[in-house]
Amino acid sequence: MGRLQPRVPMAASEKILVVGPAWVGDMVMAQALLHLLRERAPAAIIDVVGPAWSLPLTARMAEVRRGVMLGAAHGELALAERYRLARQLRPEQYTRAIVLPRSFKSALLPYLARIPVRTGFRAEARGWLLTDPRPLDREALDQTVKRFMALGLPPGTPLPDPPAPALRVDETNRRALLARFGLGRSAAVALMPGAAYGPAKQWPIGYFAELARRLVERGEEVWVLGSAGERPLGDLIRRETRGAAHNLCGQTGLGDVVDLVAAVRAVVTNDSGLMHVAAAAGAHVVAIYGSSSPAFTPPLTGRRSIHYLALDCSPCFRRECPLGHLRCLRDITVDAVLASLPGIDAS
Numbered sequence: 001m002g003r004l005q006p007r008v009p010m011a012a013s014e015k016i017l018v019v020g021p022a023w024v025g026d027m028v029m030a031q032a033l034l035h036l037l038r039e040r041a042p043a044a045i046i047d048v049v050g051p052a053w054s055l056p057l058t059a060r061m062a063e064v065r066r067g068v069m070l071g072a073a074h075g076e077l078a079l080a081e082r083y084r085l086a087r088q089l090r091p092e093q094y095t096r097a098i099v100l101p102r103s104f105k106s107a108l109l110p111y112l113a114r115i116p117v118r119t120g121f122r123a124e125a126r127g128w129l130l131t132d133p134r135p136l137d138r139e140a141l142d143q144t145v146k147r148f149m150a151l152g153l154p155p156g157t158p159l160p161d162p163p164a165p166a167l168r169v170d171e172t173n174r175r176a177l178l179a180r181f182g183l184g185r186s187a188a189v190a191l192m193p194g195a196a197y198g199p200a201k202q203w204p205i206g207y208f209a210e211l212a213r214r215l216v217e218r219g220e221e222v223w224v225l226g227s228a229g230e231r232p233l234g235d236l237i238r239r240e241t242r243g244a245a246h247n248l249c250g251q252t253g254l255g256d257v258v259d260l261v262a263a264v265r266a267v268v269t270n271d272s273g274l275m276h277v278a279a280a281a282g283a284h285v286v287a288i289y290g291s292s293s294p295a296f297t298p299p300l301t302g303r304r305s306i307h308y309l310a311l312d313c314s315p316c317f318r319r320e321c322p323l324g325h326l327r328c329l330r331d332i333t334v335d336a337v338l339a340s341l342p343g344i345d346a347s
Contacts, residue, residue, distance in 0.1 A: 014041055015092065017115060019099040019106050020050040020058070022074055023196075024254065024273025025297065026144060027054040028280050030100055031165040032300070033148040034063035040152075047092075049085075049109060056254045057277070060167035070109070077105050086112030098151050099130070119151050144297055164300050165280035167258045174259035181246060183260075188221040189341065190261050191237065192269035192278070194230035194249075198319030200291035201270050203329050205233050209240035210334045211268065216244045218344065220265070223248055225257055225274060257281075266341050275299055284342050290329040291316050305340035307332045 016037060020027050027050060037046055048058045049068045058067035070085060072078035086109050097110030099120030107129040110118045119132040127133040134155060141147045145162045153159070178184040193208040195201035212222045222241065224234035228250030238245045252260065257274060258281045261267050267278040268286045271294075279285050279299035287299050289308040293315035298306070308314075314328050321328075339346040 014044040014096055015094045016044055016046050017068075017089070017092075017094045017097045017110060017113070018046065018048045019097065019101065019109060019120075020048045020054065021100050022051050022054060024054045024057070025276035026100070026148075026273075027057050028165050028167075028273070028276035029145045029297070029300065030148050031061050031063065031167075031280070032145045032162045033098070033100070033152045034061060035163050036149055036152045036160070038063045047094075054254075054273075057167065057258075060169075060255060060258055062166075062168065079108070082108050083112055085109060086114075089113040100148055100151065102136070104129075121147070121151070142296065145300060162300060164302070165276070166282075167277070167280040169262040169281065170255065170259050173256065174263065177252070177256055177260055181248060181251075183221065183223065183246060186219055186221045187343070188223055188264045189215050189344075190223045190225055190264045190267045190278070190283070191245075192225050192267060192272060192274045193233045193237070194226040194274075195270040195272040196227075197272075197292075200316070200318050200321050200326065200329075201272065201289075203270055203288045203290070203332065204326075205236055207332075207334050207337075208233070208268070209237045211337060212237045212241050212245050214334070214338060215344070216241045220344070222246065223260065223264070225249065225252065225260070265343055268337060268341070271297060279304070286337060286340055288329065288332055288337065289315075290326070291318050291321070293317075305342075307337060307340070 020030055045065050047066050047068055048064050049070050052069055055067040055069050058064045071081050090113055094115045096117040097115040099107050102121050102123035104124040104126045107126045111129040118130045120130050121136040122133045141150055149159055191208055215222050222245040224237050224247045226249040231249040234247030234249040238247045257277055261278045261283045262281040266284040266286055269275040271289050271292045275287055279301040284303040285299045286305045294306045294308050309328055311328050
């Protein structure tokens, strides 16, 4: 006989630990689950575990009481760290855990923390770590955000439409950032040329540079946002604009990005974590897709323009183009992207 599945009703007295995803974009999409949990139990306490690089987003989510940092590198088992954190969390007496990643290691923490109800998808032979293992129906749950939300509902419950994410904006910090970097002298467009996943998700940097030059010629202020490792991309764009573009790569944290992009005219971005951050901050998102698909991980906002060619070889979801031509991105022209920017005269 199979193991009986526990009931997972929501109660106002619930104390829930959500094991969040490592990827920045996925952490933004996880807010849909948190919103669902809060709707079903307004008085529930919700804490979120995450790595140092994505955890700052939880401080901008109204649904979260606190973020809990897991000190482990990406892909690292870090068994001693998980055991240490689990012992630290036991006195919290969480009533329920929801494990969003499908890895074996992600299910260890709530198991070691002795949380009585532990929900997650079956994967990597980790079913024994969960009390409520669920099968993943990839056809019915055809988007990442839907998969996250499904774990917050009893099995078989119809999913509501995913809500748009909403990250709090700190106006005081935004004004300080504008003063610090000398920004805000004219309307701004933010460019996000990086994509941590790999080059098959990156619109050619030369295209970003040409777009920046043409925006500057139209009187737009251009900000380049990204990680420290993407600073060379910002330097190239700055050179192409003869120093007019502001290269902020590596100089801002995730909270700073939220505050900055909340007031720009638009954001032009690859399918990346920062794309989802920009959507959650309320920016108009011009999203460029190559090896991935807007059907699977769309920016969750009505203020968006999508560029996706849907070639016969797309989406391949590969880090590098397996055919070597990268046409899915190279054939998206600067003219097309410029024309999709709101309030910009592309003539």
